[in-house]
Amino acid sequence: MTTSMAFIQHVCSAPFVRAVRARSLAANIAIPSHKHRILSTTTTISTPSSSSPRAHDNDSRVLLGLSETELQQLAVDLGQAFRNELQEAGWRVGRSPIYQSVTAPDGTIKLLIKLEDNRLIETVGIPVKDDKGSMRLTACVSSQVGCPLRCSFCATGKGGFSRNLQAHEIVEQVLAIEETFKHRVTNVVFMGMGEPMLNMKAVLEAHRCLNKDIQIGQRMITISTVGVPNTIKRLASHKLQSTLAISLHAPNQKLREAIVPSAKAYPLEAIMEDCKNYFLETSRRVSFEYALLAGVNDAVEHATELAELLHQWGRIYHVNLIPFNPIEGSEYKRPSKKAALAFAAALESRKITVSIRQTRGLEANAACGQLRNKFQKTPLVLDSDNAPSQSDVAIAC
Numbered sequence: 361m362t363t364s365m366a367f368i369q370h371v372c373s374a375p376f377v378r379a380v381r382a383r384s385l386a387a388n389i390a391i392p393s394h395k396h397r398i399l400s401t402t403t404t405i406s407t408p409s410s411s412s413p414r415a416h417d418n419d420s421r422v423l424l425g426l427s428e429t430e431l432q433q434l435a436v437d438l439g440q441a442f443r444n445e446l447q448e449a450g451w452r453v454g455r456s457p458i459y460q461s462v463t464a465p466d467g468t469i470k471l472l473i474k475l476e477d478n479r480l481i482e483t484v485g486i487p488v489k490d491d492k493g494s495m496r497l498t499a500c501v502s503s504q505v506g507c508p509l510r511c512s513f514c515a516t517g518k519g520g521f522s523r524n525l526q527a528h529e530i531v532e533q534v535l536a537i538e539e540t541f542k543h544r545v546t547n548v549v550f551m552g553m554g555e556p557m558l559n560m561k562a563v564l565e566a567h568r569c570l571n572k573d574i575q576i577g578q579r580m581i582t583i584s585t586v587g588v589p590n591t592i593k594r595l596a597s598h599k600l601q602s603t604l605a606i607s608l609h610a611p612n613q614k615l616r617e618a619i620v621p622s623a624k625a626y627p628l629e630a631i632m633e634d635c636k637n638y639f640l641e642t643s644r645r646v647s648f649e650y651a652l653l654a655g656v657n658d659a660v661e662h663a664t665e666l667a668e669l670l671h672q673w674g675r676i677y678h679v680n681l682i683p684f685n686p687i688e689g690s691e692y693k694r695p696s697k698k699a700a701l702a703f704a705a706a707l708e709s710r711k712i713t714v715s716i717r718q719t720r721g722l723e724a725n726a727a728c729g730q731l732r733n734k735f736q737k738t739p740l741v742l743d744s745d746n747a748p749s750q751s752d753v754a755i756a757c
């Protein structure tokens with residue numbers, strides 16, 4: 361093992377330090393003193409889930425979370441043989457490149473990241489300035505390439521499913537957002553492509569890395585699920601201090617099954633019971649995501665029914681209303697602002713805390729999954745010769 365390899369072994373066993381990362385993101389990596397630590401995620405992951413028929417077989421002993429530019433600089437600093445040595449020793453080196461990025465007028469940026477097997481995933485950076493002028497930067501990350509659950513309103517579901525992401529492929533989305541914005545990510549939401557509970561092992565490993573190595577507080581991380589039987593209990597057993605967000609979308613089983621076909625396997629009562637247990641195990645409030653679909657689930661009667669459902673299970677819940685972001689070919693429409701406000705008021709009058717999510721980049725008509733779908737049709741392998749021009753790309757949602 362050469363000196364440079366020994367050095368890398370040393371730094372990769374050290375915790376990942378935010379201050380150093382900020383420095384390296386400025387693409388000026390000062391190596392040298394052993395007190396310095398390199399931008400790295402020390403994942404020793406043997407990822408593939410048996411549930412994924414086409415999962416990667418590569419074990420990621422380590423990912424150096426550096427962009428290509430940063431790696432080249434590192435190779436200069438440590439000598440040309442550096443990168444080869446790492447690879448010969450079985451280390452994965454470098455991050456997946458950003459294939460496309462699209463910026464919405466409100467500053468939201470959607471990235472298409474090209475994975476090692478040429479598959480594309482979306483990740484979104486959402487900047488929000490608070491009253492004091494400081495910026496909160498949320499990374500909305502994908503957990504799978506596509507999604508097998510096919511919720512009726514979702515562009516990702518319509519685009520098909522390819523495989524689970526490995527943990528480092530989740531973490532590097534956050535690093536890509538930081539590099540793009542030149543700003544630290546403050547919040548992470550697992551609300552991008554895929555159902556996180558179908559890839560729990562990698563999601564938990566990525567969560568650990570984001571929290572321990574990248575130092576994003578557990579409370580700043582939200583894991584969202586449409587509901588997969590027996591997984592909420594498993595998640596609760598890890599006693600994370602992160603928010604669980606349930607994509608509910610309906611106040612009763614019948615309507616939910618119409619909107620979310622996978623709900624047939626997981627009755628509403630069972631989900632609510634598991635949510636209650638999640639709260640009891642973790643003391644963390646559960647949040648319910650509710651996509652408002654005009655004329656389908658957005659009536660005041662639906663709000664009343666939802667309030668009754670939540671009261672039946674306690675008062676530990678928050679409802680996040682999401683006026684539907686229209687997607688190409690969808691039968692659903694966006695509700696009027698008046699309908700959304702009336703729905704929220706009906707919940708509030710019944711003492712349910714509620715917020716209406718601001719839709720970002722709506723004018724460009726791009727819900728989650730649409731950008732990827734534009735570029736990558738089934739079988740989800742990039743054919744760069746047929747990639748559409750920039751003007752054919754949907755804008756970030």
Ligand code: SF4
Pocket residue numbers: 507508509510511514515516517518552553554555586
């Ligand atoms: S909403 Fe989520 S779970 Fe449903 S198809 Fe889309 S990505 Fe999958």
